[in-house]
Amino acid sequence: MKPAPFDYLRAETLEEALEALHQAGTEARVLAGGQSLLPMLNMRLARPALLVDIMPIAALREVADAAGALRIGAGIRQAALQARPGLARQQPLLAAALPWVGHAQTRSRGTLCGSVAHADPSAEIPLVLVAMGGHVHLRSRRGARRVAAEEFFTGMMATTRAEEEMIEAITLPHAAPDSGHAFREVGRRHGDFAITACAAVVDARSARLAVGGVADRPVARALPLPSDPALEDALEQFAWSLEARDDLHATAAYRRHLVRRLGRAVLEEAAACRA
């Protein structure tokens, strides 16, 4: 349970980090808070030749309101964002989900962008990003690009990030004034990876449900409003479309059950908190 050897570069500037990632290619990994990467290193599921520590880079430690969205830099830790004044008003879904991310003892160091880069299918922050229709901002020495969250996650711990790219920031659109939000998850113990997690966004005319922990990535879908009798069938179809699998923690049938029950519960809660 000790990492294999690697070189360590403490990058002081973005340019320095991007140059190192360009030189090392597939051999390098970005290190931010380390709360997803260090377990992978300790268990030797990852054996990079170089770690590029981006936490000293001041430009990445910024949270900013940008054109109706919250832009969260790659150096922002989960605990720091949780303590941001007004977060529950601007980003009620994120504020509801953050207490479910790991434990206080890991949120103190873990970053939001690091969780997005890790792309665990049951992780809360990727789920919120997909539910809110957010974006991932990638940068490499060749330039920058912006990818919609739903296109970013491509499978189990797989994303469209190219080898020499790093996540510079994520952006989450602020909650619309007439919308309601809710988040719930079911796990064996608090802080465990979710067996199923559900995030809902509801306004006067539309409802959107995002589900984590069931498919190989977080998946969002537009659904009928909770008051519409068509919701039951739509939830049933959504649950089956996620191709749940049996594992040690839960059966596929239980996961589909949770999508129907937890999904309805968060949609109803989101609709209720609009009032």
Add this chain to the structure above:
Amino acid sequence: MPRLKAGQRHWLHLTLNGKAVEGEAEPRLLLSDFLRYELGATGTHVGCEHGVCGACTVQIDGAPARACLTLAVQMEGAAIRTVEGLAPAPDRLSILQEAFREHHGLQCGFCTPGILMSLDAFLREHRRPNEAALREVLSGHLCRCTGYAPILRAALAAAERLAKEAGDA
């Protein structure tokens, strides 16, 4: 800064329990092992080494964190506090430690240093914590002896005593 080479030891400078210390570490050395083997601070225990059990929890710049999910080389210039830093004097326990003793908050003691460091940080910022909040803090730790109830009692007693002392001051 220069790239630290794998397999070579590099000097680090940090603060441990208020004292400036230095030690050598390869890039892959975990903070938990740096504390124990390089600095000789063996009060921090090592359990699962993937961030789940909480035994290795220390305070980094005041916030509780897993020493096993932190590289020593990330700690250049940081202030680390471990269980060795809790007691005010060699023959006196801190209020929190004393509450653990009074309420049987430990049996084998393996998980205790990590739990103490989490609770110490939490009680510093939350003067009148409710039981639910304390349970939330403890959810980041595994204890296989106590069933958690005596730990919770100890934490509530310590919070009450700390509040009283703050009021008296």
